[in-house]
Amino acid sequence: MTNDQLPFSGAPKPQSHMVKTVRLEPIAQNTEVQTNANLLAALLAEDLHVLKECGGRGMCATCHVYIKQGMDSLSPMNRREQRTLEVITTANPNSRLACQSRVLADGVVVEVPTGMYIDAIEDVEALIGRRTEQDLLHPITGEVVVETGKLITRSVINQLTDVRLQVGKYLAQTRDA
Numbered sequence: 136m137t138n139d140q141l142p143f144s145g146a147p148k149p150q151s152h153m154v155k156t157v158r159l160e161p162i163a164q165n166t167e168v169q170t171n172a173n174l175l176a177a178l179l180a181e182d183l184h185v186l187k188e189c190g191g192r193g194m195c196a197t198c199h200v201y202i203k204q205g206m207d208s209l210s211p212m213n214r215r216e217q218r219t220l221e222v223i224t225t226a227n228p229n230s231r232l233a234c235q236s237r238v239l240a241d242g243v244v245v246e247v248p249t250g251m252y253i254d255a256i257e258d259v260e261a262l263i264g265r266r267t268e269q270d271l272l273h274p275i276t277g278e279v280v281v282e283t284g285k286l287i288t289r290s291v292i293n294q295l296t297d298v299r300l301q302v303g304k305y306l307a308q309t310r311d312a
């Protein structure tokens with residue numbers, strides 16, 4: 136009998152069944168998460184920028200991911216997640232919201248939609264006169280609001296400000312839904 140097998144042999148050993156490995160395709164890396172932790176935690180742990188526009192309540196597009204493998208290793212979809220995914224234009228049968236998907240087993244492979252969700256307008260404002268390097272996406276619908284290579288002008292900023300306002304209103308309305 137090895138030391139590991141002895142009952143009461145000192146400090147508890149880390150239990151491998153308490154963590155699960157998730158593959159993050161956008162950065163070609165595996166990461167470990169606690170069993171039952173959500174995928175959002177896995178993305179954030181690897182410094183992937185997730186806007187979390189709704190604060191992890193299952194109501195926005197900003198943590199939308201595609202599950203390339205291992206859908207069965209995630210917790211089942213709840214009603215709210217289903218409803219939100221119906222609004223996201225880029226959703227497909229492999230879509231999940233990272234904040235609502237808990238990791239129950241190994242083998243999940245995650246990809247994220249291309250483009251960047253519209254973030255703080257001040258950050259974009261600094262880019263006036265330059266061209267966007269990637270698509271700017273709507274935080275609720277995931278639609279492309281400004282395409283890659285478009286010149287950022289004052290009117291583009293105004294358009295983005297409008298989107299931010301609408302999103303703020305939408306999320307305020309749905310707070311207790």
Ligand code: FES
Nearest residue numbers: 191193194195234
């Ligand atoms: S952070 Fe908004 S749905 Fe996940």
